[in-house]
Amino acid sequence: MTVIKKIKTIxxxxxxxxxxxxxxxxxxxxxxxxxxxxxxxxxxxxxxxxYAIVCKSFEGTLKYGRSIYDFQEGSLIFHAPGQVLSSNPDxxxxxxxxLYFHPDLLYGTDLAKKIQDYSFFHYxxxxxxxxxxxxxxxxxxxxxxxxREYHQNTDHHTQELIVDSIQLMLNYSKRFYQRQFITRKKVxxxxxxxxxxxxxxxxxxxxLVESGLPTVSYFADKLNLSSTYLTDVLKNQTGKNSQEHxxxxxxxxxxxxxxxxxxTVSEIAYDLGFEYPSHFSKLFKSKTGKSPSEYKLLx
Numbered sequence: 001m002t003v004i005k006k007i008k009t010i011x012x013x014x015x016x017x018x019x020x021x022x023x024x025x026x027x028x029x030x031x032x033x034x035x036x037x038x039x040x041x042x043x044x045x046x047x048x049x050x051y052a053i054v055c056k057s058f059e060g061t062l063k064y065g066r067s068i069y070d071f072q073e074g075s076l077i078f079h080a081p082g083q084v085l086s087s088n089p090d091x092x093x094x095x096x097x098x099l100y101f102h103p104d105l106l107y108g109t110d111l112a113k114k115i116q117d118y119s120f121f122h123y124x125x126x127x128x129x130x131x132x133x134x135x136x137x138x139x140x141x142x143x144x145x146x147x148r149e150y151h152q153n154t155d156h157h158t159q160e161l162i163v164d165s166i167q168l169m170l171n172y173s174k175r176f177y178q179r180q181f182i183t184r185k186k187v188x189x190x191x192x193x194x195x196x197x198x199x200x201x202x203x204x205x206x207x208l209v210e211s212g213l214p215t216v217s218y219f220a221d222k223l224n225l226s227s228t229y230l231t232d233v234l235k236n237q238t239g240k241n242s243q244e245h246x247x248x249x250x251x252x253x254x255x256x257x258x259x260x261x262x263x264t265v266s267e268i269a270y271d272l273g274f275e276y277p278s279h280f281s282k283l284f285k286s287k288t289g290k291s292p293s294e295y296k297l298l299x
Contacts, residue, residue: 004084005046013048013100024150026105027162029143032056032096045084050103051121052079053169055136056096076129076139076173080121097143101166109163111170118170120177122228129177142169181236188233191223195230195245198222203249208273213250216242251287254280258296265292 007013010022017035022028032054054077079085081103106112115121120129131139142165149162181188202214219242220227231242240248250272257268269280269292284292 003045005044007046007048010050010100010102016046024154025102026050027099027101027146027150029147030098030100032098047082047084048079048100049081050100051081051115052085052098052100053077053173054079054096054098055131055139056098076131076176077125078118078121078123078129078173085125097140099143099146099166099169105159106163109159111163111167114167118174119228119232120173122226124226124229126224127226127229129173129180131176135172135176138172139169142166142172177232178236181233185237188237191225191230191233192237194223195219195234195242199245199249203253206271209271211273213273214246216246247283247287251284254284254292255288255295258292265296268292 005016007016010025010028013030014020014022014028017030019028019030056075056077103112103115106115120127145165146162149158149165152158198219199214202211202218205211216227216231220230223230225233227242234245235241238245254268254272257263257271258265261268263271265281266277269277272280274280281292284290284295288295290298
């Protein structure tokens, strides 16, 4: 049975890492090269109550989808509160830093409202952002500014300046991920092709009543990706997210069924896996501009 250690505060994190008492109760910067994992006999699982931005270069490989990459410059990994993480003693870190901050640090700020817009906080570790030395230096500027601020005496400007630097880091990271989506277009095209193949296969089967409506998580699991990452890849490459692709496939299947059968709209809705015919009708009209009944009469 896997035991997951829960870390609720920055102080508890420092204690686990063998660090001295933190300078600020809601944020800390950790030098990853100073963490000793040699005495760690096995992989340790833990969950934190705060956000983490981890940048490291290492000896080893990272899995990206179904492919393996040996990236020597650096990887940037984001974690949201409550996610289960692991510390592996077999991965040797050559250089790196980690910024941890509690959600309470964002209270009353603009970033508190926007933090969910940074979808990469919900990617899996194998979907890390691989950054160049130059990109790392850009991020380090914000990291140093944050560290300098929370090591000084706190005043009325401290929170604002720290949070502004965090948001700047996140905006740069969004740009860097966009670059990665472009440079890995070939890899991502393979993801899209496999997704579309799985979607066609799922929709073409005649057991949707038993299987239910296709879900984003179903296809993400099949592709060994997180749902969020799959959605972002599709959005960047096709302009449509995962749910839009699924809905369009269902509507196209419905069009064929409406024209090739004497079944009622309700029967077709159930055959497609909809629990309520009204939900099917609403989706169909939103995509075609016509209700299923109107479409059937006009064609």
